[in-house]
Amino acid sequence: MQTLATGSMSRGKKIGITLRRQPTMYFGIAVLAILALVAIFAPLLAGMNPLEINPLARMKPPSAEHFFGTDALGRDVFARVVWGARVSLVVGVAVAVASVVLGVLIGMLAGYFSKLDMLIMRIMDGLMAIPNILLAIALMAVLKGGLSTVIIAIIIPEVPRVVRLVRALVLSIRHQPYVEAAHAVGTRTHKILAMHILPNLFAPLMVQATFIAASAIILEAVLSFLGVGIPPQTPSWGNIMADGRNFLSIAFHIILFPGLFLAMTVLAVNMLGDGLRDMLDPKLANKI
């Protein structure tokens, strides 16, 4: 019924109505907007140098001077958490965009050219048989630790999931009458793929991209936490938590604050994804 009522409205109005129906999506967008601002203005907000070591103020609890306390080297945890937002958001966005782009290219090849399908899907199945954290860790053994290599190590396990989705969608779309009609009048294959198939992938891919971003942010934190991700002195939420690992009983705040930020971010991204899914595909609203 709601789709009937909104059928004649502009897209902007539809989004407005969905937002009202989904307060959690509002929350997600608001949190992410604040985080993006925090990341952009990190140098101003942090107040202190996140790398500055102060042996006199080691593992101090939160206070007016150090909002989130200090870590084992006397570095300000608040400043490190604020700078860490940059790493997490860059990783989330970069991985989501790159794995969707790669996944669409490979998935369209597999879905449209049945000769390639067999080969591509066997490789993808193989990659998917390795748990993604283990695969990323193993890739980090080969790559040198750093932001860009961490992003690559996270993209590789994510791509097969996009490929699978795109391939399934392409397989169902390519037999739609309008695609067959385009084929019959002699439209070139690349044009069919770009003009007739790609636009139909947009909605499900948006949803997939947000969930990939959430999983990428967690994976980066996991890699850094385990000591195989971003170099330890660089403030990233995973690194800060790794620093606090041995001081759980005396300085819980070192782990607590970056952990809360991480949880909030992932929650916000997931809520955005849930909202997008319900908005773009009402049929799925009650599933999962």
Place this chain on the structure above:
Amino acid sequence: MVVVAVFVFLLAHMSPGDPAAVLAGDNATVEDVEKIRASMGLDKPLIEQFLIWGGNVLQGDLGMSTSTNVPVLKLIHQRMGPTLSIALFTILLAVLLAVPLGIVAAWKAGSLTDRLIMLGSVLAFSIPVFLIGYGLAYVFSVKMSLLPVQGYKPMSAGIGLYFKHLLLPCVSLGLVYMALLTRMTRATMLEALGEDYIRTARAKGLDSRLVIWHALKNAANPIVTTVGVGIAMLIGGVVVTETVFAIPGLGRLTVDAVLRHDYPVIQGVLLIASAIYVLINLLVDLSYRIFDPRMDR
């Protein structure tokens, strides 16, 4: 599995640095390095190396760890116990709690109980394992001193001690898994409860417990599939949990191997982890027949 094997094999060969040169040390001459290279079989063509390696793997020989000089299989065998214990009890815990929660949420769909359960599952899905783990450790171990903070005790050290050390890791790892299972159970149960035969059963005045049982039998397949798919997530999560609780399992072994560039160990763990994953999903496929006898036809 063959694709995994090729990938795992190539992984070590993409790595920077020359293992022969590393083993030979700084003072080695070019000849020494060549000699070691020949003894390791690294001078042969890539395909031949792969076939030799693959043959050894099939015979159960995963090679030697380059950093400790212990056979990889032995290392993995030593570390298997804690990891399997955590994984097994986590699955058990998650299934026993999540399936009933999902059923309740579906039965009372739209109610406050349902909303609370769904909210809880979104939260559990987003909170990273280490935050849950450290949070639990801080409250139950540091503040209340009820449970050990870290470490692992084998079953031979006493059943009580064994479970005490496993409880927190399993709970913290299980929450994410529970969230996934609860949502899946709710979704499939909702669908099953909307079917005609359920309406008939209710119209006949059947006891609601029996109605749920009818629906659950029909919702079982997707739930079991999710259990299988979740195994990959679980194996990944074990790595983190082991680090949080300082448990000497496979995850710790892998991370240490990465830090030491010990490729044979990494290859071995990857192969075994994916073999377990494939095997479990095979079992899941076979279990469909139990829940859905129509498949036999």
